[in-house]
Amino acid sequence: MALFSGDDLLCIRGERVVFAALHFAVDAGGALLLTGANGSGKSSLLRLMAGLLAPANGRIAWDGEDTGEDPERHKARMHYVGHLDPIKPVLTVAENLRFWAVLKTGNGAAAGGALEAFGIAHLAGVPGRYLSAGQKRRLNLARLETSPAALWLLDEPTAGLDAEAVAGLRNAIARQRSVGGMVVLSTHAEMALDGAEVLDLGDFSAATQMTPAAEETP
């Protein structure tokens, strides 16, 4: 049985069925690549996995136990990188990162090395407002390195990144998987990961399945 899995998931956004009867399973050290067209529900699925959204049907389980039952524990074992970069313009890069590290772990000890992993250590004293989109993205991703977490949920992590940063991200993902961590990421770009399972959300869209709910949608 897989460590992190979802069964028969149904996602409804604004009375529209985004996907239905979706199953996924990730094992320790595994990676799951979410693909699909715009609006096929990649972000929604990641938000379901993170617990930001509740599934309309089905369950998401960690080690056989429903993640909704103990949300605090689920939060503690996961890093989520959404499509927005939560960076305050008046705080420096180091302060921004340290804030999230302290919140995650209770102390902000490991913040320094994380900046180096994504090549922004030289920007540590620069206020967030002077960062480019790609640098903000790198800073957001640097949170991954501040503390160990069993599950990484990455929503379009490569958006705005240059080739060097994508390589850095790929290394970080490889390190995470080598210690038994899991990675789920959504992407439009080609992001080859060794042994990653691919989940095409187009296969679960309401239109392909013609569920009754979809027919009712105006």
Next chain:
Amino acid sequence: MNRFWSIVRRDLRLALRQGMDSLMAVMFFVIAVVLFPLGVGPEPNILARIAAGVIWVAALLASMLSLERLFETDFEDGSLELLLLMPLPLEAVVMAKVTAHWLTTGLPLIVAAPLLAVLMNMDGDGFSVLVLALILGTPSLSLVGAVGAALILGSGRGGMLLSLLVLPLFIPVLIFGVSAVDAAISGFPVRAQLLILGAFLLAALPLCPWTSAAALRQALE
């Protein structure tokens, strides 16, 4: 607790570096009160009569003005979403942000109030009670306001809506805040009014973070 204070510290730092945001609430407070002698005329007795009410109303409006941005910036840049995913309850996040809001707006209002009381020719007996009533009342304003600020998230033009939602809820604090000062000036005991203000605060402390957190979860879905 470490996490709680790190949110408070971050919000204080943001307020200090952005500077104007928190300063603006106090400046608004001062200007709003100063307008009254100009509008009503320099009649000392009339000013003294309305002093407590004017100061309280201006304090309500000033603390409401700054509430609009309480969650909005965090909502827009994705911080709020991430705060929800941190291993501490969302209620604690709300409480931390309210604490920071009170420290940056409520506290300066309390400091400025006696000065404005002099300007309004308020009777000297009322000063200490005015400050005491504000100390008990302004945290309730921040707490109740946080519920409104959470409800208007994502509605676009929230400022107007926020005042419609929140100002009616401020009325009890206004009534007992003003009545405490009036009683002190007339030489009556003020214990009852202060106890009621304290009771509002004690009721708002658990209820408001809980309701705001529910509204924030709704906004983030």
